[in-house]
Amino acid sequence: MTTMESLIGLVNRIQRACTVLGDYGGGDSSFSSLWEALPSVAVVGGQSSGKSSVLESIVGRDFLPRGSGIVTRRPLVLQLHKTDEGSQEYAEFLHLPRRKFTDFSVVRREIEEETDRITGKTKQISPIPIHLSIYSPNVVNLTLIDLPGLTKVAVEGQPENIVQEIETMVRTYVEKPNSIILAISPANQDIATSDAIKLAREVDPTGDRTFGVLTKLDLMDKGTNALDVLEGRSYRLQHPWVGIVNRSQADINKNINMIVARQKEREYFATSPDYAHLASKMGSEYLAKLLSKHLESVIRARIPSITSMINKTIDELESEMDHLGRPIAVDAGAQLYTILELCRAFDKIFKEHLDGGRPGGDRIYGVFDNQLPAAIRKLPFDRHLSLQNVRKIVSEADGYQPHLIAPEQGYRRLIDGSLKYFRGPAEASVDAVHFVLKELVRKSISETQELRRFPTLQAEIAAASGEALERFREESKKTVTRLVDMESSYLTVEFFRKLPQELERFGSPGERGGNSGERGGSTPAEKGRGGNPVERAGTLMPAASNLDRYSEGHFRRIGSNVSSYIGMIADTLKNTIPKAVVYCQVKEARTSLLNHFYAQLGKKEGKQLGQMLDEDPALMERRQQCAKRLELYKSARDEIDSVSWVR
């Protein structure tokens, strides 16, 4: 069932929650304001227009600070809750949640002190409201916001710009479409000069949401009355004007009780020759009821739009939270879990790059298929196995006694010398794959959405992966170098054994001098058989040209044999180097890139883990605000849902 209490109480609760989060009418916020969506009654009037008197009269209690100059310097959100007849009256401040005030002079002092707490004694103003709830059988359910009185001049001790500041603050409250304006003007002053009406006219030209209140009717000159205003002829509003007679200064000085004052006010209208016909629609009690009823109906009308605004904001906040990432747990176990989850997310993407699905892994094959064979092709075997060099190396290996059958030592030296060249392309392959892997790590980190918010962890993963890749590179280099070295440690006997048979097929070495460059030429054994020491001295013998030819052919054949052998080794290494590289680097990176890092993680303490999950402070701040706001909006939604009339 709907009661006024449930509706106004609902808004009261949401308003209080808003204030706790710093969402209040005059505050500036990067979030859309829930407060602004809530209907409220803002009390505006010039200085000494009778604002405080009207509020106290509505409450039926003296509780507002008095004094000269600008007394109200922070908005006072006054929430009135009607309680059962006979129950004790008390007040409560939002900033002092568990304290019940039954002495209203203490409430006045607390308002003064709380005002000074924010504004200092400098008499400045602040838009941060003070929330005061009053529970009493003598009130109607109503929420009013008391604002600083509009003034034309700053008094001693107040900053020059305070006049403008007050106007700006009051304006931020009254210009909101959900604000109901209670415009207070004194009857003993020309209505055309009323500060409250001037402002209301500006922000609410149609007068839809303005309630005109005329105070000090009793202070009008004898023989004059305010009927032109009260009957809407001087200034027309959509709602009827309400005339008020508050306590005079003399009444206040005499401590005239508010209840007595209300009684006197009723009598004034009932017996006034000018206003008796309007008596039932005059006075502070009538005003309170009128406002309560109006506020309730406005809230009722606004609920659907407030609900949809709340739902929309919840959606926006949820998606912003998703974007920002959910908050990180504070305990070490959960932090470790989060870090491992993030590492896994990274590792998954890294593997996708290697295995396919994401680009980049194919560049490794590119190294084996293009770079390695091209580098091997460019090796200077031609130079190393040139006739001149073969002759030089073989002769040096023979020493003073030239070889008789085959230059075994010469062969070995020629082969060893050639094999050394393979180290270059082997190591270059290792390095090339290392750089591909490094680049894939970099890419994977930047593609891991979940890691975006953790720059520190990103750097840690990059460093750990870098170290691991470096270790794999070392290992890989050792392995490929070994592959090359192994080729020198034991030569393929088969290859050399095959050579004599071929020789027999093609005839004697002397006849085949010109074909020495061909594969399958004479064997070292054959050459040895046909050779003698003269071969090496060459020019000293009478048949010099023949011997020269023979000698040249012989060395050419040696060169050619070595070249064939090296060709065979090149084919082998083109296959085995990739195997070693994949085994030592690619497979290791795929299966144990972060193993070392995980082992280190296990040894870290809560604080260190927390540091790894450090985020951009601005982002953390924003998330905190978002989370709080989300909580506010969700609780507001629950509040609204719990009121049955919504259905």
Ligand SMILES: Nc1nc2c(ncn2[C@@H]2O[C@H](COP(=O)(O)OP(=O)(O)OP(=O)(O)O)[C@@H](O)[C@H]2O)c(=O)[nH]1
């Ligand atoms: N006789 C009579 N005096 C009134 C009435 N309303 C207010 N006063 C007196 O006018 C003076 C100013 O009233 P306040 O209620 O303090 O006015 P205010 O607008 O709150 O003033 P500031 O807070 O100073 O801006 C007080 O001395 C009141 O007693 C009224 O209806 N009749």
